[in-house]
Amino acid sequence: MLQLPKAVWFLIIGMFINTMGNSFLWPLHTIYMHEHLGQTLTMAGFVLMINAGTGVIGNLLGGYLFDRIGGYKSIMFGIILSMISLVLLTFWHGWPEYIWFVAILGFSGGIIFPSMYALVGSVWPEGGRKAFNAIYLSQNLGVALGPAVAGLVADHNINNIFLANLLTYVLFLVVAGVYYRKMGLAPNINASVLKSSKKIKQKAPFYALLIVTIGYMFTWVAYVQWTSTISTHVLDLGITLKQYSLLWTINGGLILAAQPLIKPIINKLEHKIKTQMILGIAIFMASFVVVSYAEDYTMFIVAMVILTLGEVFIWPAVPTLAGQLAPKGREGFYQGIVNSMATIGRMIGPLAGGILVDVYGIQAMFFVLTLLIGLAIIPTLLYDRPLKKAELEKEVI
Numbered sequence: 001m002l003q004l005p006k007a008v009w010f011l012i013i014g015m016f017i018n019t020m021g022n023s024f025l026w027p028l029h030t031i032y033m034h035e036h037l038g039q040t041l042t043m044a045g046f047v048l049m050i051n052a053g054t055g056v057i058g059n060l061l062g063g064y065l066f067d068r069i070g071g072y073k074s075i076m077f078g079i080i081l082s083m084i085s086l087v088l089l090t091f092w093h094g095w096p097e098y099i100w101f102v103a104i105l106g107f108s109g110g111i112i113f114p115s116m117y118a119l120v121g122s123v124w125p126e127g128g129r130k131a132f133n134a135i136y137l138s139q140n141l142g143v144a145l146g147p148a149v150a151g152l153v154a155d156h157n158i159n160n161i162f163l164a165n166l167l168t169y170v171l172f173l174v175v176a177g178v179y180y181r182k183m184g185l186a187p188n189i190n191a192s193v194l195k196s197s198k199k200i201k202q203k204a205p206f207y208a209l210l211i212v213t214i215g216y217m218f219t220w221v222a223y224v225q226w227t228s229t230i231s232t233h234v235l236d237l238g239i240t241l242k243q244y245s246l247l248w249t250i251n252g253g254l255i256l257a258a259q260p261l262i263k264p265i266i267n268k269l270e271h272k273i274k275t276q277m278i279l280g281i282a283i284f285m286a287s288f289v290v291v292s293y294a295e296d297y298t299m300f301i302v303a304m305v306i307l308t309l310g311e312v313f314i315w316p317a318v319p320t321l322a323g324q325l326a327p328k329g330r331e332g333f334y335q336g337i338v339n340s341m342a343t344i345g346r347m348i349g350p351l352a353g354g355i356l357v358d359v360y361g362i363q364a365m366f367f368v369l370t371l372l373i374g375l376a377i378i379p380t381l382l383y384d385r386p387l388k389k390a391e392l393e394k395e396v397i
Contacts, residue, residue: 004134007123010179012138014075014172015116019139021168022109023146024153024161029102032158037095045350047099051106052347056340058110063118063336065111067329071119072180074332078111079173086166093162110343114335121323121331123183129266129273132323133316137256144252147245204390205325209334212277212383213341215376216318219284220345221352222369226307228350229357229365230291239297247304254308262312273321277380280313285373292366 004012029051033044058078065074085104088097117135124131153164226247234244269276283306291303319338326334356365 004127004130005124007179007183008120008127008131008134010175011116011120011123011183012134014175014180015135016138016142017168017172017175018109018112018116019142020146020149021142021165021172023143024150024165024168025105032093032161033098036158037098039095045354047102049347049351050099051102052343054103054107055110055343056347058107059114059336059339059343060110060333061107061336062111063114063332063334063339066115066118066332066335071115071122071183071332072176074115075112075119075176075180076173078108078115079169079176081108081111083166083169083173086162086169089162090166093159110339114332114339117319117339118323118332118335119180119183121319121335125323128323129270129316129320132319136316136319137259140252140255144249147248204386205327207386208383209322209325209337211379211386212318212321213338215277215281215379215383216314216338217341217345218372218376219281219314220342221349222284222288222373223307223311224346224349225353225365225369226304229353229362233357233362234300237295239300243297247300250301250304251308251311254305255312258309258312262309273317273324274380274384276313276317277321278377280310280317281373281376281380283307283310283313285370286310288366288370288373292363292370 029044029048033039033047039047062074062078065077082105085101085108089101089105092101117132120127120131120135127134150161150164153160231244234247235241266276269279287303287307287310290299290306294300294303319335322334322338323331353365353369356368
């Protein structure tokens with residue numbers, strides 16, 4: 001980790017600041033809308049769905065902008081747009097303007113993420129999975145620290161949370177403005193690469209990406225239940241909110257602590273991305289089997305540990321694969337697809353899980369989601385079929 005190129009370290013720092021700022025708000029959105037703005041939980045959930053929906057659009061645009069104007073300009077555009085929405089939120093955080101500003105935040109944040117992933121792949125192409133894993137780790141560190149800092153700020157005055165988030169983006173703007181300028185390709189180079197790449201057949205890698213990200217989306221539909229239906233289930237069993245929050249501390253800490261432990265496995269499977277993903281999915285399934293039988297806090301800890309081990313295999317592997325599949329000049333677009341599919345999973349997951357629990361009960365939800373995770377293995381196994389078919393056609397020609 002310490003031997004990473006200097007450019008990658010600056011990207012790591014930027015992603016950490018960005019994610020920490022984002023995680024100031026996401027744990028408090030529902031609480032703020034329900035307790036301070038007097039909205040129902042249903043309405044709060046609808047607003048969060050809008051936030052995720054605009055994030056999908058932002059992901060696709062961010063990837064497109066990366067390919068057209070380069071990583072530096074696309075990231076700066078996302079940061080400035082986020083700052084504008086946070087300035088507005090700092091002064092006007094009532095209803096219904098809250099909806100619009102949160103929607104803009106989802107959109108602007110969506111622009112940044114695929115550009116960061118595509119940029120780390122561009123500045124350190126020989127890094128492979130290590131490059132994307134470094135960004136993934138910094139993201140999780142931000143998620144681990146952000147809510148803790150947000151809790152301290154909210155204890156004093158919850159309205160200050162918007163200003164605190166704005167200040168993190170000011171810091172991110174400085175880091176990106178100073179250190180990312182030379183990382184992005186010049187627009188004319190990107191444009192020429194993109195034009196030339198259109199002459200090459202790109203259907204096979206694109207179809208392969210779509211297939212594998214369908215499975216990726218399935219895993220996110222299941223994963224997000226830990227922040228929605230499972231959190232409610234935990235509290236219903238008499239486990240405290242503080243204990244539930246500690247599960248996420250375990251998650252974040254284990255992601256970092258597990259790196260030396262999984263390194264020999266990753267090294268052995270370095271050129272076997274498919275095997276890494278299938279292994280992660282299988283571990284995911286095991287975690288949901290365990291959590292379906294959990295009735296005390298210890299079992300939930302065990303389930304979270306297993307879930308986290310699955311996560312460290314899957315989450316960095318998919319953007320790594322996208323980087324390998326992407327033709328020259330399409331790196332940003334491919335990372336945008338990856339982030340969009342994850343966001344779609346986060347968007348529909350809570351609604352689907354909530355309906356299953358309300359209509360059929362929590363055990364039925366666990367059963368259905370375990371099957372859904374199992375189904376994710378199928379597109380993961382089959383994603384390279386279009387690539388193999390394209391290779392056969394080349395040989396025939």
